[in-house]
Amino acid sequence: MIDDMLRTPEAIRDAERWTAHNYHPLPVVISSAEGSWLTDVDGRRYLDCLAGYSALNFGHRHPTLIAAAHAQLDRLTLTSRAFVHDQFADFCRELAELCGKDLVLPMNTGAEAVETGIKVARKWGYQVKGVAPGMANIVVAEGNFHGRTTTIVSFSTDEDARADFGPYTPGFTVVPYGDLAALSAAIDENTVAVLLEPIQGEQGVVVPPEGYLPGVRRVCTERNVLFIADEIQSGLGRTGDTFACDHEGVTPDMYLLGKALGGGIVPVSAVAANTDVLGVLRPGQHGSTFGGNPLACAVATEVVRLLATGEFQRRSTELGARLHAGLRSLVGRGLLAVRGRGLWAGLDIDPALMSGREACERLAERGVLAKDTHGSTIRLAPPLVITEEEIDHAVAQLAAVLAG
Incomplete structure (x- = not known):
């Protein structure tokens, strides 16, 4: 998938040329975002299941927050x-x-x-x-x-x-x-x-x-x-x-x-x-x-x-229950364990199948972005504005990755 893209490889090479290698990012180059979705330089959309390590709890460019920033920038x-x-x-x-x-x-x-x-x-x-x-x-x-x-x-x-x-x-x-x-x-x-x-x-x-x-x-x-x-x-x-x-x-x-x-x-x-x-x-x-x-x-x-308002805490509770139920259904089908609370989950992938990095690369190919940590573990932390349908989509893509 990555090799077929027009602009992504060049942008990645430039980034690697001019920056210290203190990160090992996935081979995706993002140019815009809205809510739970990211778009890369080639126009492909990805469901964000990392949310900037929880820095984007309210999604990308939440209108209330963007309006506050714009108003303050003018003052x-x-x-x-x-x-x-x-x-x-x-x-x-x-x-x-x-x-x-x-x-x-x-x-x-x-x-x-x-x-x-x-x-x-x-x-x-x-x-x-x-x-x-x-x-x-x-x-x-x-x-x-x-x-x-x-x-x-x-x-x-x-x-x-x-x-x-x-x-x-x-x-x-x-x-x-x-x-x-x-x-x-x-x-x-x-x-x-x-x-x-x-x-x-x-x-x-x-x-x-x-x-x-x-x-x-x-x-x-x-x-x-x-x-x-x-x-x-x-x-x-x-x-x-x-x-x-x-x-x-x-x-x-x-x-x-x-x-x-x-x-x-x-x-x-x-x-x-x-x-x-x-x-x-x-x-x-x-x-x-x-x-x-x-x-x-x-x-x-x-x-x-x-x-x-309490709205986002409720969303995390309700949508988190849906996320964890979906993930638990994959235990024994490529997942060894699922941990977490609310819209936050740590998944231990069977290392005999693949590493956490490989799982995240395969998820990216399917339009879902997540991050690995410590070998065969990956983390999911979608924005709290994610929908039920988007959660189901993320779990389905993970199931497909685990099934090979």
């Missing part, structure tokens, strides 16, 4: 945080209310939100908990993915992300994901936080055992440790609730948010917490030139308002 795009702009307060207030927190600290990327959370937790540990200077530690989980900065890869257990980027930042203790006893045993008098993904996305949409997150909440409260939930992929409607933690009635001390917060238009991330946590920061101690810029706030405020 003001950047002031830096040296000044206050007229979009800032509404965004911070409405996001804080969505999260049930007192304060919001806007940043740009998910990794920046994680770095901010780490810094805030350490400062809270020294100023509030009374940890000795330079001794703060944070408990994290095996299989985590929180970003790719030097500090973050220091506690990654993925050698592709970590190897050859040392020396590594100290101050982290890694425990098995889902093992509450190991997590509790790792906490000592110098522990300031537990940092977890409520569902591990990059690892293959791994859902922890029932009761794990409430157990983490309980242990953190008992031991005077902050519970930081990285909801950058799992949050903002993806799993059928506003946050993945909501499924077990858990409220962390700090939310780390990103991806979908920018509506697929601009990078927006944020940390949300109460005053007793985020209030430890003072002017000059942390910041970002573009964090909370007017364009970002205008778009992200509309994202928050879309979520406040």
Whole structure:
């Protein structure tokens, strides 16, 4: 299919010639998109079942979000945080209310939100908990993915992300994901936080055992440790609730948010917490030139308002049930296992059939785009605007790929 196209091979060669090879994209060159559908440079349409790793929860070019961006582009795009702009307060207030927190600290990327959370937790540990200077530690989980900065890869257990980027930042203790006893045993008098993904996305949409997150909440409260939930992929409607933690009635001390917060238009991330946590920061101690810029706030405020209606959480719940039922019907027919929640699924393909990469290439040939991870696993995360018919189409194409 790819070799028969006119413009795609040339565009791919140019991309490979002029960029560092830190990604291995599928051989598709996208030129436009709308809703759940992408169109390549040769006019072929694809159903998007990745949604920018959940950055496109509301689909491509959602009209409400595009209108907000256009309106703001005609008025003001950047002031830096040296000044206050007229979009800032509404965004911070409405996001804080969505999260049930007192304060919001806007940043740009998910990794920046994680770095901010780490810094805030350490400062809270020294100023509030009374940890000795330079001794703060944070408990994290095996299989985590929180970003790719030097500090973050220091506690990654993925050698592709970590190897050859040392020396590594100290101050982290890694425990098995889902093992509450190991997590509790790792906490000592110098522990300031537990940092977890409520569902591990990059690892293959791994859902922890029932009761794990409430157990983490309980242990953190008992031991005077902050519970930081990285909801950058799992949050903002993806799993059928506003946050993945909501499924077990858990409220962390700090939310780390990103991806979908920018509506697929601009990078927006944020940390949300109460005053007793985020209030430890003072002017000059942390910041970002573009964090909370007017364009970002205008778009992200509309994202928050879309979520406040509950429509997208309901869609994820209802359509996610349909997606998972279809996928479970393929277990034993090329799939070994299906995991996930809402419109988010990790699929383990029988490695005797094909790799995850090969499955995604074959799906692309059939007009469905997904992404592999860790060998024979692929992830599905379609936009929350997908329809029942489109879900059925995606499952049918996967079934055809597995059948050979």
